[in-house]
Amino acid sequence: MTELDFSHDPAARSWLASAQAPGADFPIQNLPFGVVRRRGSQEALRGAVAIGDQALDLAALHGRSVLTGDAAQALALAAQPALNAFMAAGPATWRALRHALFNALRDDAPPAVQQAVAGCLIPLTDVEHALPTRLGDYTDFYTSLHHAVNVGKLLFPDRPLTPNFQWLPIAYHGRASSVVVSGTDFHRPHGQAMPPGAAAPVYTPCTRLDYELEMGFFIGPGNAMGQPVKLDAAEQHIFGMCLLNDWSARDHQFWEMAPLGPFLGKNFCTSISPWIVTMDALVPYRVPFERPEGDPQPLAYLDGAANRAAGGVDVQLSVGIESAQHRAHGLPAAEVSRTSFHHQYWTIAQMLTQHTVGGCNLQAGDLCGTGTISGPTHAEAGAIVELSVGGTQPITLAGTGEQRTFLQDGDAVILSGWCEKPGAARIGFGSCRGTVLPALAD
Amino acid sequence: MTELDFSHDPAARSWLASAQAPGADFPIQNLPFGVVRRRGSQEALRGAVAIGDQALDLAALHGRSVLTGDAAQALALAAQPALNAFMAAGPATWRALRHALFNALRDDAPPAVQQAVAGCLIPLTDVEHALPTRLGDYTDFYTSLHHAVNVGKLLFPDRPLTPNFQWLPIAYHGRASSVVVSGTDFHRPHGQAMPPGAAAPVYTPCTRLDYELEMGFFIGPGNAMGQPVKLDAAEQHIFGMCLLNDWSARDHQFWEMAPLGPFLGKNFCTSISPWIVTMDALVPYRVPFERPEGDPQPLAYLDGAANRAAGGVDVQLSVGIESAQHRAHGLPAAEVSRTSFHHQYWTIAQMLTQHTVGGCNLQAGDLCGTGTISGPTHAEAGAIVELSVGGTQPITLAGTGEQRTFLQDGDAVILSGWCEKPGAARIGFGSCRGTVLPALAD
Incomplete structure (x- = not known):
C-alpha cells in the first residue's frame, strides 16, 4: 500500500470552486480516471479526470504541454481512447500524473497553468x-x-455455505x-x-430480475x-476501483x-460506474483485514502482514431504486440498502493472488468484480433477492410506497459509493445507474 | 446450412501434389484458415490457408493481385494479422474467397495463376x-x-445428471x-x-491433471x-471449427x-488447433440431430427442421498421449480414445442460440468450446478422469506400457480430428498439441 503524501492533504483546495463543495465526490484529493467525449457528439473518445463538477479532458491537456517529464509521458498514455496502456504502465506512472494534476489544480498553481487547465474542462453534465x-x-x-449465507439459505437450506468459502x-x-x-x-x-x-x-x-451491489x-x-x-x-497490479452492478x-x-x-x-448486462478511483486516492481509507474470531486463517499464500494491517478498504455503499412513479412525481430514488465494502471476507489483494495462483495471466485493463456486498444485518443486503427473502417478503419503496419483491420494468437501480471520515478528504465514486426496459417482443 | 457446390467435388485435384496425398488433412476441398509467420522470425503475422503440406500466405497473395472483385476484398480482410474482420464479414464473403482460392489451386488454373500462387506458399514445417x-x-x-454422466457419477453418485442437462x-x-x-x-x-x-x-x-477433448x-x-x-x-454466425483441449x-x-x-x-491453459475448418468445408459431413428415444424434446426456441435434418457434424476424433519415454524411444503417441462429435446432445446452432437468448452479445472472433466429447462407450471417453474412473483404474499407454491415472510431467496430449466417408473428400483438422511442464518452484 502506498503511503500518505501531499496529495492526500485534507486541507488542500483547488482553484475550481466546485471541487470543495460540501459532499462533492470529486475533490482535488480524488482525481478518478474515465473515458469521455461531449454528449451526443462523434468526437474521439479520450481519457479524462473528474474534478468538482467538471471533466478534465486529458487529450486537450496533452495538446497544451502544461505537464513535463514523467507526468507528460503518463499524460500521453492517459489521454488515449482507452486506458489500457496507462494502466499497464504501473504505479510510478500513475502517481507521477496524479501528483502533477494535483499541483496544476491546486489553488496555488501559477495563473498561466490555471488558465491552461481551465481551458480543458468540460462540465460533467x-x-x-x-x-x-x-x-x-x-x-x-x-x-x-453474509451474501453467500443469505443466498445459500434459499438454494441449499441445509448447507448454505459451501465448505470452500472460508478457504x-x-x-x-x-x-x-x-x-x-x-x-x-x-x-x-x-x-x-x-x-x-x-x-x-x-x-x-x-420474472425474478435482480441487481447485485458490487465493486469492481x-x-x-x-x-x-x-x-x-x-x-x-x-x-501493484491493481489500478483502481469502481461500482459494479451484476444484474x-x-x-x-x-x-x-x-x-x-x-x-x-448474468451475461445479459453488467454495469459499471464511469470513474475509476485510484488505489492512490483510497490510501486514507485502508483498514485492517479482520477475520471473525474462530474462523480458519488463510493458507500461507493468501496471508501476509500488509494484508492483515491494511488489506481492507472502507467504502460506504448505497443502493437506490427509482421507479417510473418516482420519476413521474419528481421524487428521489428510494434507498433500499446501505453497507460498507470493509465487511468482505477476502481482500482485493487476496482475490488477485488467488486468480493467478495457477498461472492464469491477467492483462492490463481487465476487470474483476468483488461479488455482491452484503453487510451483517438484513438492511445491509446487496441484492433484492436477499431483502425480499427469495421474493417472499416484499420491500416498500420510500416516496411512492410501491412494493417490490424483484425489479419491475422502468425501475432504475442506482449504486453510490463514497469514503468519508474525520481528518481525510471525502472520496466519492459517483454513481452507477441502469434502467430495466420491457422484454422485447419475441 | 450451405448447399454442396463445385468446391466440394471429391474428384477435384490441385496442381499442388501434396494436397491429394492419401490421408492428407488439407486437400483442395478443405482450405482452413489460420494466422502464421515464418518460424522463429519477427515477421508480421498474417492470415493463411492450409493446402497439402503448405501454408498459402494470404498477405503475399494479396500483394500479387491474383484475385479480383468480391474475392479480392475478402482476401484483404483474411490477410490481416487476426481474422476478426474477415469473420465479421459473413458467409458471402467467406464463400467468395473459398471459391476463388479453390479455382486458383485447382489443377486447371491458368499457369500464370499457378505460378503466382506457388510463390506465396510456405512449407507447414x-x-x-x-x-x-x-x-x-x-x-x-x-x-x-456421456461425459456429464461419467463425471457426474464421480461427483454426485446419487444424481449424476443435473435436471437441466436435457433441457x-x-x-x-x-x-x-x-x-x-x-x-x-x-x-x-x-x-x-x-x-x-x-x-x-x-x-x-x-495432482490430478487432465485434458478434455473438445471442439471449438x-x-x-x-x-x-x-x-x-x-x-x-x-x-450464419458461425465461421468454422477447430480442436480444443480444455486442460x-x-x-x-x-x-x-x-x-x-x-x-x-481450467483457466491456466486452453489449447486450440491452429487451422479453423470452415462450416462451408464441413457441408458434406452434416448429419441429422437425433435425440435418444424417450428423451425430452427441445423447447420451441431450440428446435427447428433444419437443425433436426442436419444440425450435427460427423467429425472423427482421437486423443493420443506421448510420454517422455515415447519421445526418447522415437515411438508414436499412444492413442487412448477415439470418438465422434456427432454424439453430442446439442448442436452448435443450439449452443449459439442459447448463448444469445437473454440478449448476450457475441462478437466476431469469439470462441466457444463444445465441452468434452465422450461417446457412449468407455473407450470413447474424452478425458482421462473418465478413462481411469476418477483415478482408480490406471490406463496403459501403448508402446511403452506405462500406466496413467492422470497426466505426468512431460506428457504431451495430441488431439486429432478428421471427416471421412465414401463419396466425399477427407477434411482434416490437423492436430492440437500441448506438453505438461513441471510445476515451477514456488
Whole structure:
C-alpha cells in the first residue's frame, strides 16, 4: 500500500470552486480516471479526470504541454481512447500524473497553468462516457460471507455455505462483451426457468430480475501466463476501483447454474460506474483485514502482514431504486440498502493472488468484480433477492410506497459509493445507474 | 446450412501434389484458415490457408493481385494479422474467397495463376502459428451426455445428471487470455485442493491433471446486445471449427467449483488447433440431430427442421498421449480414445442460440468450446478422469506400457480430428498439441 503524501492533504483546495463543495465526490484529493467525449457528439473518445463538477479532458491537456517529464509521458498514455496502456504502465506512472494534476489544480498553481487547465474542462453534465478500457476478461468474485449465507439459505437450506468459502476467494468468469458503462439501459432478458413443481421448464421473460451491489477493480500491469503474483505484490497490479452492478435473472440463473455456475442469468448486462478511483486516492481509507474470531486463517499464500494491517478498504455503499412513479412525481430514488465494502471476507489483494495462483495471466485493463456486498444485518443486503427473502417478503419503496419483491420494468437501480471520515478528504465514486426496459417482443 | 457446390467435388485435384496425398488433412476441398509467420522470425503475422503440406500466405497473395472483385476484398480482410474482420464479414464473403482460392489451386488454373500462387506458399514445417483471432470472450459448453454422466457419477453418485442437462445446452464463461495455440506448453499449476478426509485444504501442484477433448467454434458476424439469434439463423454466425483441449486440474476444480463453477481448475491453459475448418468445408459431413428415444424434446426456441435434418457434424476424433519415454524411444503417441462429435446432445446452432437468448452479445472472433466429447462407450471417453474412473483404474499407454491415472510431467496430449466417408473428400483438422511442464518452484 502506498503511503500518505501531499496529495492526500485534507486541507488542500483547488482553484475550481466546485471541487470543495460540501459532499462533492470529486475533490482535488480524488482525481478518478474515465473515458469521455461531449454528449451526443462523434468526437474521439479520450481519457479524462473528474474534478468538482467538471471533466478534465486529458487529450486537450496533452495538446497544451502544461505537464513535463514523467507526468507528460503518463499524460500521453492517459489521454488515449482507452486506458489500457496507462494502466499497464504501473504505479510510478500513475502517481507521477496524479501528483502533477494535483499541483496544476491546486489553488496555488501559477495563473498561466490555471488558465491552461481551465481551458480543458468540460462540465460533467455535458459529457458522455465509454468503458474506461478495452476489456479483455471480466471475472466476478463471491467474497461476502453474509451474501453467500443469505443466498445459500434459499438454494441449499441445509448447507448454505459451501465448505470452500472460508478457504479461498471463490470466483467465476463473467462475460466481458456485455459490460456497459453507467446509463446504458437493457431489456428484461428471455430465458429458461423451471417453475416450482413443474414437470418441464418454460421459456419466459425473467420474472425474478435482480441487481447485485458490487465493486469492481481494474488490473494494472499484467502477469505472464504461468507466473503467479504473490500476495505482497498484488496491489501493484491493481489500478483502481469502481461500482459494479451484476444484474441477475434469478429464475434463469437458479435453473441453469448446476453444475457449472451462472451463465445466462448474468451475461445479459453488467454495469459499471464511469470513474475509476485510484488505489492512490483510497490510501486514507485502508483498514485492517479482520477475520471473525474462530474462523480458519488463510493458507500461507493468501496471508501476509500488509494484508492483515491494511488489506481492507472502507467504502460506504448505497443502493437506490427509482421507479417510473418516482420519476413521474419528481421524487428521489428510494434507498433500499446501505453497507460498507470493509465487511468482505477476502481482500482485493487476496482475490488477485488467488486468480493467478495457477498461472492464469491477467492483462492490463481487465476487470474483476468483488461479488455482491452484503453487510451483517438484513438492511445491509446487496441484492433484492436477499431483502425480499427469495421474493417472499416484499420491500416498500420510500416516496411512492410501491412494493417490490424483484425489479419491475422502468425501475432504475442506482449504486453510490463514497469514503468519508474525520481528518481525510471525502472520496466519492459517483454513481452507477441502469434502467430495466420491457422484454422485447419475441 | 450451405448447399454442396463445385468446391466440394471429391474428384477435384490441385496442381499442388501434396494436397491429394492419401490421408492428407488439407486437400483442395478443405482450405482452413489460420494466422502464421515464418518460424522463429519477427515477421508480421498474417492470415493463411492450409493446402497439402503448405501454408498459402494470404498477405503475399494479396500483394500479387491474383484475385479480383468480391474475392479480392475478402482476401484483404483474411490477410490481416487476426481474422476478426474477415469473420465479421459473413458467409458471402467467406464463400467468395473459398471459391476463388479453390479455382486458383485447382489443377486447371491458368499457369500464370499457378505460378503466382506457388510463390506465396510456405512449407507447414516452416511456419509458426498465432491465435487466429484477437479473442474477445471464450465460452465453454457442456453438451456430451456421456461425459456429464461419467463425471457426474464421480461427483454426485446419487444424481449424476443435473435436471437441466436435457433441457438446455449448459455453458460457463472461460478465460480468454489463457487460450493458446497448439504447441504452447504450460507448467503444472499450483492451487488449493481438499484431500479426501482432510480437515483443511492444501496448497499444492495439481495432482490430478487432465485434458478434455473438445471442439471449438468461432463466431462470425456478432449480434447486438439485447438481440437474440434465432435457431434458423444461428449458423450464419458461425465461421468454422477447430480442436480444443480444455486442460483441467481436477483436484483444484472439484474443490473450488461449488457453487459458481470451474475457475482456476481450467483457466491456466486452453489449447486450440491452429487451422479453423470452415462450416462451408464441413457441408458434406452434416448429419441429422437425433435425440435418444424417450428423451425430452427441445423447447420451441431450440428446435427447428433444419437443425433436426442436419444440425450435427460427423467429425472423427482421437486423443493420443506421448510420454517422455515415447519421445526418447522415437515411438508414436499412444492413442487412448477415439470418438465422434456427432454424439453430442446439442448442436452448435443450439449452443449459439442459447448463448444469445437473454440478449448476450457475441462478437466476431469469439470462441466457444463444445465441452468434452465422450461417446457412449468407455473407450470413447474424452478425458482421462473418465478413462481411469476418477483415478482408480490406471490406463496403459501403448508402446511403452506405462500406466496413467492422470497426466505426468512431460506428457504431451495430441488431439486429432478428421471427416471421412465414401463419396466425399477427407477434411482434416490437423492436430492440437500441448506438453505438461513441471510445476515451477514456488
